[in-house]
Amino acid sequence: GAVVSQHPSRVICKSGTSVKIECRSLDFQATTMFWYRQFPKQSLMLMATSNEGSKATYEQGVEKDKFLINHASLTLSTLTVTSAHPEDSSFYICSASDGSGFSYNEQFFGPGTRLTVL
Amino acid sequence: GIQVEQSPPDLILQEGANSTLRCNFSDSVNNLQWFHQNPWGQLINLFYIPSGTKQNGRLSATTVATERYSLLYISSSQTTDSGVYFCAGRNSGNTPLVFGKGTRLSVIA
Numbered sequence: 001g002a003v004v005s006q007h008p009s010r011v012i013c014k015s016g017t018s019v020k021i022e023c024r025s026l027d028f029q030a031t032t033m034f035w036y037r038q039f040p041k042q043s044l045m046l047m048a049t050s051n052e053g054s055k056a057t058y059e060q061g062v063e064k065d066k067f068l069i070n071h072a073s074l075t076l077s078t079l080t081v082t083s084a085h086p087e088d089s090s091f092y093i094c095s096a097s098d099g100s101g102f103s104y105n106e107q108f109f110g111p112g113t114r115l116t117v118l
Numbered sequence: 119g120i121q122v123e124q125s126p127p128d129l130i131l132q133e134g135a136n137s138t139l140r141c142n143f144s145d146s147v148n149n150l151q152w153f154h155q156n157p158w159g160q161l162i163n164l165f166y167i168p169s170g171t172k173q174n175g176r177l178s179a180t181t182v183a184t185e186r187y188s189l190l191y192i193s194s195s196q197t198t199d200s201g202v203y204f205c206a207g208r209n210s211g212n213t214p215l216v217f218g219k220g221t222r223l224s225v226i227a
Contacts, residue, residue, distance in 0.1 A: 107215050
């Protein structure tokens with residue numbers, strides 16, 4: 001299946017700093033990538049849909065000025081958490097679909113980034 | 119949008135037992151996937167199954183699209199099967215998957 005990578009896997013930062021998370025599709029091109037957030041013992045909640053070459057679409061309640069999303073190429077999307085606060089501590093997961101082949105609708109997920117804001 | 123419900127929320131099994139996890143969805147789907155989230159948080163794709171039946175080793179899944187549900191079968195469970203199982207669906211185009219709340223499975227030796 002298709003492979004999605006994320007970097008970093010874990011980050012600890014001080015309150016007020018910004019953190020950038022990269023999501024890459026390694027062996028396919030993804031015109032659309034998705035960003036999810038997961039709090040402990042909860043399900044994945046969609047934050048935004050990232051489209052290559054255009055502005056991201058944010059879910060209701062997600063601050064677009066705090067969570068900056070850039071989809072610079074068909075294989076890279078970034079999520080920047082600006083002026084992070086302890087309540088932003090969470091597990092962030094990106095996903096993408098290949099868009100081709102037999103299971104063209106199948107979504108593949110990155111390994112996630114665990115953010116801890118002190 | 120589509121809503122996804124999973125049952126049971128928690129399940130404890132003795133090693134070697136079989137189990138069935140259920141996923142109900144509120145609308146027709148063009149994508150239904152089952153995942154296993156391992157202890158490190160990685161979502162492992164188990165099945166892409168908008169309809170029909172698939173099998174992979176001790177796991178199999180069936181989606182009855184007309185009745186809006188999917189089942190995940192785990193046979194001869196092992197301790198390594200422990201973790202959270204999610205189903206997720208979407209009903210149009212390249213829209214994002216909507217996740218159920220998951221089934222937390224614990225397999226004890």
